[in-house]
Amino acid sequence: MEFLELSQVISIAMVMLFLFLSGRILFSCWITPTLVYQKLRRNGFGGPTPSFPLGNITEMTEKNGGSSLKSSNITHHDIHSSVFPYFARWQKLHGKVFIYWVGTEPFLYIAEPEFLKKMSAEVVAKSWGKPTVFKNDRDPMFGNGLIMSEGDNWVRHRHVITPAFHPTNLKVMATLMVESTTRMLNKWTTLIKSGRPEIDAEREITTTAGIIIAKTSFGMSYNSGQEVFKKLRALQVTLFNSNRFVGVPFNKVLCPKQNLEAKMLGKEIDRLLLTIITDRKKSIEEQRRPSQDLLGLLLQGSRAVDDNPGKSLNTQELVDECKTFFFGGHETTALAITWTLLLLATHPEWQNQLRDEIREVVKDKDHDLDADMVAGLKKMGWVMNEVLRLYPSAPNVQRQARGDIVVNGLTIPNGTNIWIDVVSMHHDPALWGEDANEFKPERFKDDLYGGCKHKMGYLPFGFGGRMCIGRNLTFLEYKIVLTLILSRFSFTLSPTYSHSPSLLLSLRPRYGMPLIFQPL
Ligand code: HEM
Ligand SMILES: *[C@@H]1O[C@H](CO)[C@@H](O)[C@H](O)[C@H]1NC(C)=O
Numbered sequence: 001m002e003f004l005e006l007s008q009v010i011s012i013a014m015v016m017l018f019l020f021l022s023g024r025i026l027f028s029c030w031i032t033p034t035l036v037y038q039k040l041r042r043n044g045f046g047g048p049t050p051s052f053p054l055g056n057i058t059e060m061t062e063k064n065g066g067s068s069l070k071s072s073n074i075t076h077h078d079i080h081s082s083v084f085p086y087f088a089r090w091q092k093l094h095g096k097v098f099i100y101w102v103g104t105e106p107f108l109y110i111a112e113p114e115f116l117k118k119m120s121a122e123v124v125a126k127s128w129g130k131p132t133v134f135k136n137d138r139d140p141m142f143g144n145g146l147i148m149s150e151g152d153n154w155v156r157h158r159h160v161i162t163p164a165f166h167p168t169n170l171k172v173m174a175t176l177m178v179e180s181t182t183r184m185l186n187k188w189t190t191l192i193k194s195g196r197p198e199i200d201a202e203r204e205i206t207t208t209a210g211i212i213i214a215k216t217s218f219g220m221s222y223n224s225g226q227e228v229f230k231k232l233r234a235l236q237v238t239l240f241n242s243n244r245f246v247g248v249p250f251n252k253v254l255c256p257k258q259n260l261e262a263k264m265l266g267k268e269i270d271r272l273l274l275t276i277i278t279d280r281k282k283s284i285e286e287q288r289r290p291s292q293d294l295l296g297l298l299l300q301g302s303r304a305v306d307d308n309p310g311k312s313l314n315t316q317e318l319v320d321e322c323k324t325f326f327f328g329g330h331e332t333t334a335l336a337i338t339w340t341l342l343l344l345a346t347h348p349e350w351q352n353q354l355r356d357e358i359r360e361v362v363k364d365k366d367h368d369l370d371a372d373m374v375a376g377l378k379k380m381g382w383v384m385n386e387v388l389r390l391y392p393s394a395p396n397v398q399r400q401a402r403g404d405i406v407v408n409g410l411t412i413p414n415g416t417n418i419w420i421d422v423v424s425m426h427h428d429p430a431l432w433g434e435d436a437n438e439f440k441p442e443r444f445k446d447d448l449y450g451g452c453k454h455k456m457g458y459l460p461f462g463f464g465g466r467m468c469i470g471r472n473l474t475f476l477e478y479k480i481v482l483t484l485i486l487s488r489f490s491f492t493l494s495p496t497y498s499h500s501p502s503l504l505l506s507l508r509p510r511y512g513m514p515l516i517f518q519p520l
């Protein structure tokens with residue numbers, strides 16, 4: 001009798017639990033997003049009709065057949081419709097501001113600088129959110145580091161980290177950049193001498209940029225540093241060389257292998273970085289000479305505010321920042337350099353102009369290049385701006401509303417994800433004129449915005465108070481690496497290059513960047 005009762009109790013409890021769980025799932029996967037969607041619709045935002053539970057993902061992941069161009073024909077750079085074919089299509093139907101769905105998450109799409117300006121005027125930097133879907137998905141990479149943090153937490157992190165990126169601190173890093181780049185170029189020379197002048201510049205430069213960022217962030221010379229570096233690269237490959245249905249409920253169940261692998265790698269990286277940080281703290285206490293890398297600077301910065309513990313970063317936070325610098329900093333910079341090589345290979349006149357400028361500014365001191373010297377490379381600065389316009393390594397900027405935002409009398413409800421299409425704005429003839437898709441670095445001569453008709457139309461590093469903190473580091477690295485390459489080699493595009501810029505977290509050449517190098 002008693003036994004029966006017990007089993008009845010258990011089954012009732014199971015049923016209740018089941019109902020409760022399915023209710024929660026239904027609520028978070030369907031009802032909440034649907035309410036947000038209906039509110040957006042009522043407020044006058046249009047967009048493609050989603051289906052449950054994939055949203056508009058099917059259309060977004062469709063292969064766009066044969067859009068890659070052969071190397072001989074890269075004369076214009078109208079890449080929007082091949083990088084984001086679905087956005088290009090939806091723009092024609094719904095304008096430059098509309099809603100679409102990634103899984104069960106509604107996103108507000110924006111490719112209209114004036115709308116963006118009004119929206120960002122309504123929200124202070126610390127009140128912006130970063131989309132929870134991406135935060136969860138990329139947790140092994142960024143943790144709660146600066147890119148993903150929000151609110152007072154973000155304010156505290158930004159406050160502690162900003163001084164580390166001060167130009168005087170970056171100066172020390174120049175030597176290290178020259179060293180790592182020279183090692184790569186020596187290898188190229190050997191390859192060329194052995195009769196193999198074709199080099200995949202993307203792979204080479206990404207590796208070197210990874211080494212540079214690992215050294216500048218947490219000092220790779222430490223034994224465990226090497227191991228962290230290898231694992232960080234592996235994590236990058238695991239998370240971004242696959243399509244994992246981000247935003248679809250239970251997507252983690254759909255790709256269990258990758259997600260488990262990512263999680264394990266993330267844990268190992270944390271453990272290794274933790275050892276590095278603990279060692280560093282010890283050596284600071286023992287009054288040894290502090291390291292001049294970002295971690296060293298953050299530790300000193302944290303000590304300076306030790307009297308005010310609420311303001312410093314704890315060990316886990318430091319781990320997350322080291323990872324954030326690595327993932328936020330190396331591929332973006334490497335790609336800026338890689339796309340530049342493509343454009344210089346197809347515009348030999350600019351290759352020569354930059355070489356002339358280097359000869360004038362740097363003379364033959366390219367082995368002790370420093371920050372002041374490269375600051376004098378003005379034309380190289382225009383080229384960088386123009387490359388980041390045509391091929392922005394960060395092709396979109398994301399936000400999530402953490403309260404209702406009113407723009408043009410329309411309400412963007414609390415919780416709405418926001419996707420800003422940087423590629424579209426950077427190629428928009430309405431903003432740049434009829435030559436929007438041509439490579440013309442001179443548009444940046446004496447003009448920070450390259451003649452863009454709207455100041456929010458050029459956003460290679462994001463906007464507002466959350467703008468990229470690594471800009472100055474990137475400028476330095478870009479100019480050093482490019483100067484060293486240009487002083488030693490001339491290069492042309494390999495006939496095997498296939499032009500297919502693709503979104504793989506960053507904007508990357510899908511089939512690499514094979515170039516033919518010739519020693520000068
Ligand atoms: C060409 C190179 C780079 C590009 C194109 C780039 C682009 C961006 C963009 C678009 C954002 C988002 C801004 C926003 O949400 O409004 C960002 C943020 C950030 N970047 Fe970069 N970045 C580059 C290099 C670097 C480097 C070298 C580092 C660090 C070593 C770095 C660290 C960060 C961090 C920590 C943030 C978050 C800032 C915050 O939210 O307060 N980036 N970057
Ligand atoms: C949105 O996506 C769904 C599912 O992928 C699809 O059925 C629908 O046609 C799409 N809508 C538009 C306008 O693309």
Ligand SMILES: *[C@@H]1O[C@H](CO)[C@@H](O)[C@H](O)[C@H]1NC(C)=O
Pocket residue numbers: 070072073
């Ligand atoms: C390249 O462009 C030329 C003319 O602009 C054209 O004749 C040729 O077929 C194109 N080649 C390829 C591979 O698309």
Ligand SMILES: *[C@@H]1O[C@H](CO)[C@@H](O)[C@H](O)[C@H]1NC(C)=O
Pocket residue numbers: 402403404414415
């Ligand atoms: C926005 O929504 C979140 C979660 O639903 C809630 O915690 C928060 O208080 C809301 N913010 C505002 C300003 O209403």
Ligand SMILES: *[C@@H]1O[C@H](CO)[C@@H](O)[C@H](O)[C@H]1NC(C)=O
Pocket residue numbers: 165166167468469470471472
């Ligand atoms: C970059 O350096 C300049 C001075 O060279 C400085 O004014 C600016 O605040 C720095 N930017 C960042 C994001 O650190």
